[in-house]
Amino acid sequence: MGRWLRGQGVARSTSVRALTDDDVPVALALCAVDPVASVLAASRLRPALQTGLAAVGAHGWLFPGVGEPRALCWVGANVVPVLGDLTGPDAEAALDAFGAELRRGGRKASSIVGPAEHVLGLWDRLGASWGPVRDVRPEQPSLVLDRAPDVAPDGEGRLAVPDELPALLPASVAMFLEEVGYSPLGAAPGAYVERVRSLAAQGRTFVRTAAGARAEVDAAEVLGRVLPQGLPVREHVVFKAELGALAGPVAQVQGVWVTPARRGEGIAAPAMAAVVTATLERFGVVSLYVNSYNERALATYRRVGFEQVGTFATVLF
Known part of the structure; x- marks a missing residue:
């Protein structure tokens, strides 16, 4: 004792x-x-x-x-x-x-x-x-929304499907590289690929796509490592968000990303509003946390209607 x-x-x-x-x-x-x-x-x-x-x-x-x-x-x-x-x-x-x-x-x-x-x-x-x-992020506002968003939902936002993995994976890798600073594929990429596929299969990945195979990382290199050769990529992901953690009434959004070439066009707020609207059909509260220095993201979430209820921190190794 x-x-x-x-x-x-x-x-x-x-x-x-x-x-x-x-x-x-x-x-x-x-x-x-x-x-x-x-x-x-x-x-x-x-x-x-x-x-x-x-x-x-x-x-x-x-x-x-x-x-x-x-x-x-x-x-x-x-x-x-x-x-x-x-x-x-x-x-x-x-x-x-x-x-x-x-x-x-x-x-x-x-x-x-x-x-x-x-x-x-x-x-x-x-x-x-x-x-x-690797990094200490001491101030990450924890935000929630439990009502209809203040922004009209993007009509082009939708749930992804597993067949879109060739488009989802390069966008997911690009997001991870930007947020964490290293590739999630590493020496054993299977676990990350399966997570991306599984989230889509469970109806937990939201996307907006556009025609063409452009990506912010080398899609051919990413896909060549982890997927069979020859899979066509007819569209690329413009916006992506995932319901990364679900428990009780709460759905936590993770992995929010807009392709860099389209930032500043006002895509994020309507796309997030679409995520919130769809998620509140199944859960009582949509939550997320964001680095305090990411002023653009904070402004977007507040425009959608999110309010701060606490502060997270993350220590990354």
Whole structure:
């Protein structure tokens, strides 16, 4: 049993316990305290209700190590802290405990992402052992819209279909390169290609396309690496957005991208309005987060009607 501290609020243990299959409903209840802030963790926990944690390739810890769980740290491709309603010394104790476990296991995740106070608090505890870091993005406004957008939807915006993979993939790679700084294909591109295909197959990718095969990355090179030769590309993607995380009432939009050659033409706001309109037919809230320095994107989202409800941060490795 871990060392016990007593501060303002409940007595708390600095230890944690490993998340088990039986704990998944408890973990989802912690996510439900703030469903917008915790949608990334909740979207990955929900499949584990049926398949178990091992099948989703991730693990986590609950805090404290004994008694009623008050916080969660989800660890997969991303580390996502979920602190429920903890504040002050209790939140600090949870971050201490999660930080100790993460240091002990070493870094395997590609990012830490979530509410800024919690992500930056974890990074303060991990920086010395988890560096070097690719980038720290400390201020990413978390935005939501739960009503009809303020902009008329783009009539040319629509759901993509899996057969459009030859057009979707170059646009997706270009977006990733621009946002993260390296290619998502890497040495083993299959997982990224399957994600792009799967999102389209699930009706979670929105596009606007135009005639021709132009792309902002070398489409022939990208497709030649990962798809059979000879597939025709009759259209290119002008706008793209994905419902990257879904949990409960919340759909989080990710991967928003406008081809550079068409930026400044006013495409993004009507296209996002189309995404919002279609998504609100299935979910109660559309959310996203964006870097604070991306003033053009922020202006677009606010024009559509999004309002800020919090601040995220991301640490990229």
